[in-house]
Structures are given as C-alpha cells and as structure tokens.
Amino acid sequence: MLSLVRRRRLLAARFSTLPEAAPPAPLDAAAVQETLTLYTNDWRRALDFFHWSASPGGGNLRPTPSTLSRAVDILGKHFEFPQATALLLAHHDPSDPAFLRPALRALLNRLAAANLVDDAVRAFESTAASVGLRDEASFHLLVDALCDHRRVDEAHHLCLGGRAAAPPPFPPGTKTHNLLLRGWAKARAWARLRQHWLDMDARGVAKDLHSYSIYMDALAKSGKPWKAVKLFKEMKQKRLPVDIVAYNTAIHAVGLAEGVDFAVRMYRQMVEAGCRPNTATFNTIVKLLCKEGRFKEGYAFVQQMHKAGCEPNELTYHCFFQYLSRPQEVLALFEKMLQRGCRPRMDTYVMLIKRFGRWGFLRPVFFVWKTMEEQGLTPDAFAYNTLIDALLEKGMVDLARKYDEEMLAKGLSPKPRKELGTKMPGSESDSDNALSGVI
Numbered sequence: 001m002l003s004l005v006r007r008r009r010l011l012a013a014r015f016s017t018l019p020e021a022a023p024p025a026p027l028d029a030a031a032v033q034e035t036l037t038l039y040t041n042d043w044r045r046a047l048d049f050f051h052w053s054a055s056p057g058g059g060n061l062r063p064t065p066s067t068l069s070r071a072v073d074i075l076g077k078h079f080e081f082p083q084a085t086a087l088l089l090a091h092h093d094p095s096d097p098a099f100l101r102p103a104l105r106a107l108l109n110r111l112a113a114a115n116l117v118d119d120a121v122r123a124f125e126s127t128a129a130s131v132g133l134r135d136e137a138s139f140h141l142l143v144d145a146l147c148d149h150r151r152v153d154e155a156h157h158l159c160l161g162g163r164a165a166a167p168p169p170f171p172p173g174t175k176t177h178n179l180l181l182r183g184w185a186k187a188r189a190w191a192r193l194r195q196h197w198l199d200m201d202a203r204g205v206a207k208d209l210h211s212y213s214i215y216m217d218a219l220a221k222s223g224k225p226w227k228a229v230k231l232f233k234e235m236k237q238k239r240l241p242v243d244i245v246a247y248n249t250a251i252h253a254v255g256l257a258e259g260v261d262f263a264v265r266m267y268r269q270m271v272e273a274g275c276r277p278n279t280a281t282f283n284t285i286v287k288l289l290c291k292e293g294r295f296k297e298g299y300a301f302v303q304q305m306h307k308a309g310c311e312p313n314e315l316t317y318h319c320f321f322q323y324l325s326r327p328q329e330v331l332a333l334f335e336k337m338l339q340r341g342c343r344p345r346m347d348t349y350v351m352l353i354k355r356f357g358r359w360g361f362l363r364p365v366f367f368v369w370k371t372m373e374e375q376g377l378t379p380d381a382f383a384y385n386t387l388i389d390a391l392l393e394k395g396m397v398d399l400a401r402k403y404d405e406e407m408l409a410k411g412l413s414p415k416p417r418k419e420l421g422t423k424m425p426g427s428e429s430d431s432d433n434a435l436s437g438v439i
Contacts, residue, residue: 027053027059027061029061029064029067032049032053032063032064032067033067034376035049035053036049036050036067036070036071037070037376038376038377038378039074039378040074040077040378041378041379041380041410042410043074043075043077043078043080046074046075047071047074047075047083050063050067050071050087063091065100065101065102065103066102068087068088068099068100068103069103069105070106071087072084072087072088072103072106072107073109075087075110076109076110076114079114081107081110081111081116081119084107084110085107085123087103088103088107088127088131091103092130094132097131097132097133100131101133101137101141104123104127104131104133104138104141105145107123107127108120108141108142109145109148109149111123112148112149112151113148113149115149115151117146117151117154120142120145120146121142121158123142124138124139124141124142136170139170140175140179142158143155143159143180143183146158146183147180147182147183148183148186150183150187152180152184152186152187152189152192155179155180155183156180156183159172159176159179159180172205173205174205174206174207174208174210174211175210177196177200177205178210178211178214180196181193181196181197181200181211181214181215181218182214184196184218185214185215185217185218188221188222190218190222193215193218197215208240209240209241209242209243209245209246210245212231212232212235212240213245213246213249215231216228216231216232216235216249216250217249217252217253219231220249220252220253220256225252225253225255225256225257226253226257228250228253228257229250229253229254229257229258232246232249232250232253242273242275243275244275244276244277244278244280244281247270247275247281248278248280248281248284250266251263251266251270251284251285252284252288254266255284255285255288259292260288260291260294263284263288264285267285276308277308277310278310279305279310279312279315279316282301282302282304282305282308282310282316283313286301286302286316286320287319287322289301290320290322290323290324291323295320295323295324298320302316312340312342314342314343314344314348316342317333317334317337317342317344318348318351320333321333321348321351321352321355322351327355327356327359327361330352330355330356331364331367334352334368338371343375344371344372344375346377346379346380346382346383347382349368349369349371349372349377350382350383352368353365353368353369353386353387353390354389356390357386357387357389357390357393358390358393360394362391362396365390369387379412380412381407381413384406385407388400388403388407388420391403392419397420401420401421401422404416404417404422405422408422
C-alpha cells in the first residue's frame with residue numbers, strides 16, 4: 001500500500017511538470033484511480049489528469065468503468081453536472097452500454113446528494129435512455145441514490161406511485177422494497193420503516209434474506225436490539241439461508257442487548273455452522289470490546305483476524321482510536337497503522353485531530369495533519385474546521401485564521417468564520433462582500 005501511495009504521489013507530480021511531448025508514463029487503472037483521489041477537491045486538475053491519462057501523448061490508458069465513474073463523481077461533487085453528463089456521454093459505446101453504469105450511478109448519486117431530485121429523474125429518463133441504460137437496474141440505481149440521501153418520500157412515490165401519480169416505470173418487486181426499507185432505516189424514520197415492513201406483507205411481497213437483514217439492523221440501531229435477536233431466531237426457524245451479513249448484524253445486536261460475551265458466543269456458533277467470518281465480523285466484536293474498555297481482548301481478536309486470513313482495515317483502528325484514553329497509545333497505534341500499510345481515510349484524520357485537540361495536545365495534531373498531506377490526501381472542509389477548532393481551544397487565533405483563509409482560497413467554505421474575522425479572498429473588508437453570507 002505504501003508503494004502505491006508513493007507511486008500515486010510521483011505520478012501526480014509528474015503530471016504537474018511534464019511537457020505535452022513527454023513519453024507516456026507507465027499506468028494502470030489503480031494508479032489512475034488513486035491519483036484522481038488526490039484531486040478530489042480540485043475538479044479542474046482531476047479532469048485534466050483524467051484526459052491526460054487517456055491521451056496518446058500522456059498515459060495512453062483507456063478509461064475503465066471505475067476511473068470514469070470516479071471522474072464523474074468528482075465533477076458532481078463540485079456541482080459541475082453539465083460537464084459530468086458530457087463526460088459520461090463522451091464514453092458511450094453502443095456495443096457495451098453497461099460500461100457506463102458505474103458512471104451513471106455516480107451521476108445519480110451526486111444529483112441526489114445535491115437535492116436535485118427532478119434532475120436525477122431526468123438523468124434516468126433522458127441520459128440513461130440515450131446510452132441504452134434505461135432499464136430496471138438503472139432505475140434501482142436511481143432509487144438507491146435517493147434513499148442514500150434521505151429522499152425516501154420521493155423514491156417511494158417513484159416506485160409505488162399514488163392515485164394521481166404516473167405508474168412506476170417497472171413493477172416493484174422485493175429488491176425495490178428492500179431499497180425503500182434501507183432508505184427509511186438510513187433516515188432513521190422508524191415508524192415509516194415498520195409500516196413499510198408490514199405493507200410488504202399486505203402487498204404480498206416476498207421477504208428475502210436482505211429484507212430481514214435490513215430490518216434486523218434497523219431494530220438494533222433504533223434501540224431495540226433484543227427484537228433484532230428475536231428476528232434472527234425467526235429467520236433460522238424459517239430455514240432462510242443465513243449469510244455473513246445476517247450473522248454480523250445478529251452479532252452486533254446481541255452484543256448491544258446482552259453484552260460482548262454473548263456476541264463472542266454467537267461468533268463461535270457462526271464458525272461452527274461453517275460460515276466464515278470476514279473483517280466486518282471482527283470489527284464488530286473489537287468495537288464492542290473497546291466500548292467496554294477491554295482493549296487487551298480487542299488486540300487478541302485482531303490477532304485472530306490475521307489467523308482467519310482477514311487484514312485489519314481503517315475501521316478496525318477506528319475502534320481503538322474512539323475509545324483509548326491515553327494520547328500516547330493513540331499516537332503509537334496510528335504510527336503502527338501507517339507502518340503496516342493500512343491507509344487512513346479522511347475521517348480517520350478528522351477523528352484523530354479532534355481527539356488530540358480535545359486533550360489539548362497540538363504537537364500530535366500537526367503530526368497527523370502533516371501525515372495526511374504526505375499521504376497525498378487533500379484536506380476537506382471537515383478537516384480544516386476540526387484543525388481550526390483545536391487551534392482556537394489553545395487561543396491560537398492568528399494561526400487559526402491562516403487556515404481559515406487557506407480553506408476559503410480553495411473554495412471549501414462559502415464564508416469566513418465570524419469568530420476569526422477572516423476576510424474573503426480579494427475583498428478589503430467583510431462589508432465589501434455582500435454575497436458572502438447568502439451563497
């Protein structure tokens with residue numbers, strides 16, 4: 001992983017300095033994907049690099065579904081929807097329409113995230129149709145995107161209609177209802193979730209393993225883990241083929257309801273039943289152990305992960321970062337995470353900066369910030385604001401203002417923070433910028 005990070009940084013640097021006539025650099029899809037991540041907060045650089053990577057004078061590497069969808073996603077993140085749509089359409093291949101499905105998913109997801117529901121529906125009706133992808137699979141992508149961003153009422157209306165509504169484009173089946181179930185669960189609308197669960201029976205919709213897993217997970221998250229355990233037992237009584245997802249949900253639920261020892265017992269039952277645990281299984285138990293302050297047992301379970309052929313991921317480390325109470329232990333574990341090649345995510349850095357900031361230790365805060373930049377990640381608004389909060393806690397107003405100005409210059413914040421008195425770039429005073437408070 002570290003070699004890939006180094007390669008990505010070198011590739012980005014090379015792209016920044018190579019003349020147009022330079023010989024093509026050796027590329028693969030993974031390197032392009034990772035390099036695009038460098039420019040996630042700079043859509044112009046991302047788009048330039050994407051075109052360069054595919055050009056004969058640049059990387060000369062044909063885009064893949066994943067690299068194209070990443071580029072579309074970055075454009076959508078910055079509300080450049082016309083360019084995102086144009087990029088998608090430019091790679092249409094009549095012989096292989098499915099090539100564009102991941103990019104279509106990225107476009108629909110960003111439109112839904114921006115609350116542009118009508119535009120998302122039009123993208124399905126028009127853009128998807130123009131590339132031969134106006135089918136049930138793409139319709140489910142639209143529903144999933146709306147549900148992901150808590151526009152479940154609109155998704156419900158599209159799927160099931162109403163008296164005055166147009167009929168749905170495809171008959172709603174079990175998968176459609178599962179997406180709506182997941183949407184109500186994500187929105188934490190527990191009453192609507194339960195009503196939809198009952199409506200599935202009233203409509204004669206067959207419930208499958210995914211239906212039960214979604215509802216069981218929602219029961220655990222809504223503060224009723226004992227009901228989730230009861231539902232799991234009901235699944236087994238009905239002889240539904242219980243998979244790893246259902247077991248992981250049940251392990252989490254029983255851990256919340258009865259404690260981590262019962263979760264470990266169910267884990268052993270799962271292994272005895274021939275269901276192989278995955279990283280999520282171990283993460284669930286490790287988090288329950290850390291929550292109870294049983295860190296030695298948590299580390300022991302990480303060793304069991306290795307023996308089971310599962311590698312700890314960033315979420316494994318998050319379990320410890322969240323509950324460890326000694327700054328030295330957290331910092332040492334973070335360094336070990338880097339040494340073992342486990343790449344932290346942006347929320348990893350935000351979590352660590354916030355924890356060290358609350359403890360009042362700025363040296364590790366800046367160490368984490370520097371590491372983030374060395375790993376090739378561009379700080380987002382959450383990272384900047386967390387760092388600024390940590391600096392303000394220590395009374396370092398001038399330095400906090402410097403980072404606020406940097407965040408504004410990058411376009412990551414629509415207006416300055418009032419407590420800092422930061423000026424908008426190019427303005428002489430706050431009063432000169434009449435639009436800063438209404439963007």
